[in-house]
Amino acid sequence: MKKLLLLGDIHANYPALKAIDNYIHPDGFDLIINTGDFTVYSTFPNETIQWFRERKKTICILGNTDRRILRILKGKKLRKPKKQEKRIMYFWTSENLLPKNAAYLKSLPAQNDFIIDSIHIGLFHGTREDADEELFPNAPESRFQKLAKGSPYHVQIMGHSHVPYHKIVEGVHFINPGSVGRMFDGDPRASFAILKISAGTIAVEHFRISYPVEAVVKDLKIHQLPDVYSKMFQKGKKLN
Template structure:
């Protein structure tokens, strides 16, 4: 059994397309996604269509949460900067009815059993939807999280930082960000998990994508140019 691990697509369909092509030869039988499907690149419908059409096991992330508030007629206090708020409002406005319903139906976590092994999908961590976990997170914290979960495999996103840590019998895995890496390399990140005879192995991958297609789409929708530079430089924009 091979599983394609995705997270933090951020509406970046050109990056998701590139991952789809790059991962095709791995023969993955399942796909999981750990949230932040939307916001920052203006392709929310194409992205959600891809997830829906492939029956991806998916959860929502913190950027999705704010879009959901808008879809429910509510508002949010943060982010307060107009240039950032418009990235959420424009996403909500672009969504088709069927994709609004899809997003509204997503949970913050999802538990799965695959070939007898228990998996948990979380955006931040099993304890906190917005906790940042990294490869260099102290082992003590991973031990605490391992003690609080019944899952043998914990897949997370949010930090946009790929890692695989095995602590106290639990695999903690983050595939990195498909659509918005922060390490200066404008390439999509994903991982392939192989489950064989009860053992777990993970390989991490990067692939180039058409960054300029994202920049041009931002310009077409008259969205702030700073986000085009964010995608070009693969840097974080607060």
């Protein structure tokens, strides 16, 4: 049996990642997967990236926030997001990211795929057709069918919507582990999933665990960053 830890949309919320680390002991997994968005909206991008850099058995991809950070670091203009409070968070992150962690981000692909015990797994931030697509579990069945058909993958792991789910359409498993650091459903607890593969069978279990949100709030205040993010993490809701 192979055991994969599915993480994603951490958004620099290291206290949430650390809580998962303490809860499940990641060394017991064959692989640790990250669907992207390591960075932005909390103040621990370095600790978050370092956590992955210190581990050997990881497969990670970039999310939209990470791609934007890399664009800023290249000296390109940031057209989106337009909201000033969001832009502050992007520029704060790019200014505070250590070069070795920026280099790690730069080394990551936008999507990836791998085979475990003959099961072909695709890893995407949005979907296999569009890295910026938010695929919610209540999307039309036809959308899932289109993504399932003509793809070599038995399993498609995605992030970006921040909504945890596991759906089987046309025999293809669509899995979103939810967001470790920035859930939007009014429950601030960290979300993640465990994928077990054994003799061709696939089992998925989702988890929600609490973490010290106040550690995030305290650090946002220390760095005098917009108050809306403190409220966002406390409420577990998208506020801007």
